[in-house]
Amino acid sequence: MEISKRAVTAPLSPEKAGGSEQESQPLGREEPVASPAGSYWGSDAVADVLRALDVPFIALNPGASYRGLHDSIVNHLGNERPQMLLCLHEENTVAIAHGYYKVAERMMAAAVHSNVGLMHASMAIFNAWCDRVPVLVLGATGPVDAAKRRPWIDWIHTSRDQGGLVRDYIKWDDQPASPAAAQEAMLRAALLANTAPRGPVYVCLDAGLQESRLDAPLSLPDASRFVPPVPAEPAREAIARAAKLLSDARQPIVLAGRVGRSIAAWKARVALAEKLGARVLTDLKQAAAFPTDHPLHAAPPATFLSPAGAEVIRQADVILSLDWVDLAGTLKTAYGAAAVKAKVIQVSVDLHSHRGWSMDHQGLAPVDCHLLAEPDVAVSLLHEAVRVRTAMALPQKTAPGASAPAGDGLTVATLAQAFNEALGDRDACILRLPLSWGGDYRHFRHPLDFIGYDGGAGIGSGPGIAIGAALALRGSGRLPVAITGDGDFLMGGAALWTAAHYRIPLLIIVANNRSFFNDELHQERVARERGRPVENRWIGQRIADPDVDLALFARSQGAAGYGPVERPEALVATLRQAIEATAGGATCVVDVRVAAGYHGAMASGMLRTGTPSAKDS
Numbered sequence: 219m220e221i222s223k224r225a226v227t228a229p230l231s232p233e234k235a236g237g238s239e240q241e242s243q244p245l246g247r248e249e250p251v252a253s254p255a256g257s258y259w260g261s262d263a264v265a266d267v268l269r270a271l272d273v274p275f276i277a278l279n280p281g282a283s284y285r286g287l288h289d290s291i292v293n294h295l296g297n298e299r300p301q302m303l304l305c306l307h308e309e310n311t312v313a314i315a316h317g318y319y320k321v322a323e324r325m326m327a328a329a330v331h332s333n334v335g336l337m338h339a340s341m342a343i344f345n346a347w348c349d350r351v352p353v354l355v356l357g358a359t360g361p362v363d364a365a366k367r368r369p370w371i372d373w374i375h376t377s378r379d380q381g382g383l384v385r386d387y388i389k390w391d392d393q394p395a396s397p398a399a400a401q402e403a404m405l406r407a408a409l410l411a412n413t414a415p416r417g418p419v420y421v422c423l424d425a426g427l428q429e430s431r432l433d434a435p436l437s438l439p440d441a442s443r444f445v446p447p448v449p450a451e452p453a454r455e456a457i458a459r460a461a462k463l464l465s466d467a468r469q470p471i472v473l474a475g476r477v478g479r480s481i482a483a484w485k486a487r488v489a490l491a492e493k494l495g496a497r498v499l500t501d502l503k504q505a506a507a508f509p510t511d512h513p514l515h516a517a518p519p520a521t522f523l524s525p526a527g528a529e530v531i532r533q534a535d536v537i538l539s540l541d542w543v544d545l546a547g548t549l550k551t552a553y554g555a556a557a558v559k560a561k562v563i564q565v566s567v568d569l570h571s572h573r574g575w576s577m578d579h580q581g582l583a584p585v586d587c588h589l590l591a592e593p594d595v596a597v598s599l600l601h602e603a604v605r606v607r608t609a610m611a612l613p614q615k616t617a618p619g620a621s622a623p624a625g626d627g628l629t630v631a632t633l634a635q636a637f638n639e640a641l642g643d644r645d646a647c648i649l650r651l652p653l654s655w656g657g658d659y660r661h662f663r664h665p666l667d668f669i670g671y672d673g674g675a676g677i678g679s680g681p682g683i684a685i686g687a688a689l690a691l692r693g694s695g696r697l698p699v700a701i702t703g704d705g706d707f708l709m710g711g712a713a714l715w716t717a718a719h720y721r722i723p724l725l726i727i728v729a730n731n732r733s734f735f736n737d738e739l740h741q742e743r744v745a746r747e748r749g750r751p752v753e754n755r756w757i758g759q760r761i762a763d764p765d766v767d768l769a770l771f772a773r774s775q776g777a778a779g780y781g782p783v784e785r786p787e788a789l790v791a792t793l794r795q796a797i798e799a800t801a802g803g804a805t806c807v808v809d810v811r812v813a814a815g816y817h818g819a820m821a822s823g824m825l826r827t828g829t830p831s832a833k834d835s
């Protein structure tokens with residue numbers, strides 16, 4: 219098959235990507251032969267809206283239910299804007315769209331076959347939902363008209379109310395009954411998905427609708443008249459109250475949570491914290507939100523609140539939450555059973571997405587002043603409104619990776635040190651970190667230094683999200699690097715083929731402890747509680763005997779495979795080689811055999827309670 223070397227999308231804007239002028243890598247594209255004009259079909263009307271919405275890519279796994287739409291993208295649109303990205307599993311279609319948005323803040327589409335493809339995609343849809351990331355999921359059913367169904371297959375692949383499979387963790391869904399209604403459904407879906415709190419949407423296109431022949435093209439609605447509203451500002455009175463609380467505070471703290479990727483908003487957060495002399499905490503579940511080496515950044519970012527973070531929160535008398543995920547759980551960790559003494563300011567529109575099925579809204583936090591706005595909107599208004607406070611004495615910062623304990627053999631800490639050394643001054647975007655990562659292993663100084671986790675803690679999302687993010691990073695000059703667990707990598711690993719096929723540069727370093735190790739810790743906890751042998755914790759958890767050859771697994775899909783690296787002395791050199799290859803355009807996987815073990819804060823977060831808690835993944 220011919221892979222065209224023509225680049226078909228604009229590179230990421232330099233403002234977001236860090237100012238690099240580097241040439242965009244060409245993206246492989248399957249180029250169709252020209253199709254004669256003449257006929258017009260229901261699915262052509264749908265494809266026209268995808269282009270009008272400026273959807274850059276549609277990740278898909280094919281199926282007869284949407285063969286009409288598939289034909290329209292190839293032969294009506296010429297496989298451009300959107301360009302198809304073929305995936306080997308539906309979970310990866312949505313994960314790629316998820317990762318793409320996390321970097322580019324631009325919505326992609328994913329197409330999944332009937333009920334079965336949607337079932338495969340559902341885990342990734344849940345992740346995008348929890349991460350408040352818009353994805354336009356297109357599916358199909360039918361034919362709804364039973365008289366038109368083929369025997370057997372069309373019956374098992376048709377469900378009544380197909381959207382019901384995912385309705386509890388999407389913002390909206392529809393199953394339009396005509397091409398004109400389908401066009402409106404697509405516009406509404408995009409509008410809702412991109413309005414905060416953002417999230418995935420699902421449009422189910424009846425096979426009969428797609429394959430109906432139309433006499434003439436439908437007139438295309440003007441997509442510019444269906445765009446999301448300008449983000450709302452919070453009430454002035456609420457800004458004034460929050461500003462007074464912050465200005466009068468003895469020791470304010472900012473919890474920088476779910477915020478945007480723009481550099482202007484990043485600078486505004488820094489300016490607000492500096493004007494207030496407020497300490498800041500960030501979170502490893504979310505993308506980089508504040509420079510971790512800034513003197514005001516008070517404790518290394520963590521997945522579960524660390525003891526140091528809890529101490530900093532206890533010292534604060536005013537807490538400003540910038541859409542911090544799980545504010546209630548964080549306060550509970552810091553205060554225990556005691557009442558929250560500090561005044562709490564919440565900046566978030568997330569309550570608009572809190573519903574009955576999923577508990578991803580987390581606990582109900584006590585709030586004294588709620589600014590119903592996105593943090594990026596509220597921060598500049600707060601900055602204008604607060605008084606300058608005298609900055610407190612600031613602690614000395616540690617160097618990146620300095621606290622990663624060096625030891626015998628390979629650990630995630632030594633992997634982190636080696637990676638920092640091999641990367642040197644090169645800009646990278648970290649697309650995934652393993653659960654065993656310590657928040658002080660590496661600093662983040664730019665909104666694209668780290669894109670956060672997957673929202674729903676659905677293991678297997680790592681490779682897909684990394685590939686989507688790497689796609690968005692092409693031409694940015696930033697090296698896309700994901701450091702994943704072996705369990706996460708193997709569960710979603712068939713995504714690699716898509717990266718290799720479309721020539722998407724990406725480095726995946728697998729912190730391979732040959733185990734679903736997180737759950738070994740759980741078995742250990744249960745064994746201790748029951749007085750049973752802890753030595754058995756590995757049974758039903760270890761991914762060994764045989765060890766999976768991850769480099770071969772990568773090579774089998776057309777990526778470059780390195781390792782297994784088993785000795786610390788070999789690691790820096792191998793990583794340097796893989797970094798160079800990735801910078802040259804390759805998709806690379808490095809298998810690093812690390813000893814099993816979790817960073818202190820993460821391990822204590824996992825094992826904190828005697829009974830399983832909702833916080834355990």
Ligand SMILES: Cc1ncc(C[n+]2csc(CCOP(=O)(O)OP(=O)(O)O)c2C)c(N)n1
Nearest residue numbers: 675676677703704705706733734735736835
């Ligand atoms: C879809 C899904 N299945 C299972 C889990 C439970 N789970 C949480 S962490 C984990 C182990 C992940 O293994 P790996 O990526 O190798 O990381 P490690 O714990 O070994 O560092 C599992 C199975 C989950 N969160 N999501």
Ligand SMILES: [Mg+2]
Nearest residue numbers: 704705733735
């Ligand atoms: Mg593992």
